[in-house]
Amino acid sequence: MTTSDGRATSERGRHQPGPEGSALRAEVDVARGAFHLHVTIDLEPGEIVAVVGPNGAGKSSLLRVLAGLDPLDAGRIVLGDRVLDDADTDTWVPAARRRVGLVFQDYRLFGHRSVLDNVAFGPRAAGLSRVEARRLAGEWLERLGIAELADRRPGGLSGGQAQRVALARALVTEPQLLLLDEPLSALDVDVRAQVRLELAGHLREVGTTTLVVTHDTADAQILAGRAIRLEGGRVVAPPTGTSSPTDRVVS
């Protein structure tokens, strides 16, 4: 039941496995009017998993409850050894204390701050001094190959650049779980393939447990080790024709 491909396994080697060998276990039940999202997700440490599905499948709702922007209606979310949300026991860890990074589809960079200060925002919020936060932010810009953008304003960035700034801004907070919401959908078609490859490289190099939401199977194939297909709020059989390994999702 828990088959995993070699790529994911080698990535996992860099990470400290959690107590139960699971990085994220989420039983998600969310009702939004007529729409009902019901899905169980299990991620191993360091694993990169794609959630694929058409618009309205509940992908964004899933990310929002995992990030702590919306509450569960039923079920529970356990990250490492911490319970983040449990509808039965009324446990609720707010977004700010979850250590779950989220790269939004529209990136949501702070327009009034430089790229460096966008990335330094998290460390500053965590109480680091301005100098320390900027040093840390600079390191991440370096690591993602965008050090030369440090003094720029988000308004003047290309889509690919903005995406990497958003990624750096999330990663600098050292999240235990990284969520990417349609990371490539805001990009022009001609740069998409290139940015996709670079993003795949960065995600593998960083090694953070990652859930990436996309409507594009090509994104899923290149970015993730395996894919979960979501339709109408439920997990369905993995998309045919993808190289994704056996679905480990219980639904």
Next chain:
Amino acid sequence: MTRAHRPPDAPPTARRVHAGGSTGRGTRRAARARVQGRFPVVLWIPAALGAVLLVLPLAALVVRAPWGALVGILADPGTRSALVLSLGTATAATLVSTALGVPLALVLARAHLPGSRLLRTLVTVPVVLPPVVGGVALLLAYGRTGTVGQYLELWFGLSIPFTTVAVVLAQTFVAMPFLVLALDGALATVDDSLAEAAATLGATRLHIFLHVTLPTLAPSLLAGAVLCWARALGEFGATITFAGNFPGSTQTMPLAVYLALQSDPDAAVALSLVLLAVAVLVLALLRDRWIRGAVR
């Protein structure tokens, strides 16, 4: 490729739309000219009268100003003390309005209180209330026998009316709603997406407010504060009713202008000129924000 599969009526439709677009500019210009031609000429007369009504008095003020004696008048100790008092109290009133008005606007916009609509209306009343009535109301609240004032006197030996504090209080009463309304309008349009992003980065609510929400509100806050300051600087009715007219402690510029008009008209004109200059400066600072803020 897909064109071949389109229904047969599709291409003509597209062509018609395109043709309309190519000649549209010329047609539109002609239409605009026609519309302007249709503008009723009769309206020019009241419109011109309206403009004259507003501009002429200001022009008269500038024309009749005692330009030669201006420096001397403004250097007069009495004038200077009124000017200094006005600038000081208006600034103090703006600071108080900011310190209390920003949280008030936030509560009105965000806290979803049960009576927030009623509260918003009550807070807005001083904008439309005749300032003299505001002064009377302040007297009834903080006067020596007022609902609050009698206890201030009894317990702390404090008496507010006819002091500089009363000036600041009267100005705050009249001017703070302008700041609250400017911010309230801006807050209604702030969306939560950046606050959400900040929360996922580990920021507390206070940190988000100070470092994400407040910077996006800064232009509106500035506009509201300038408007508030200008209104406080021009305050007359509430001030003279509640604070009186004591040179040095409660006689602000507008009061000095009114008084000088009887004894020394040249001084009154000179002081008026200063207030006019300040008003023009405020408008220049606010520029188009004035219009937008007023519309909200």
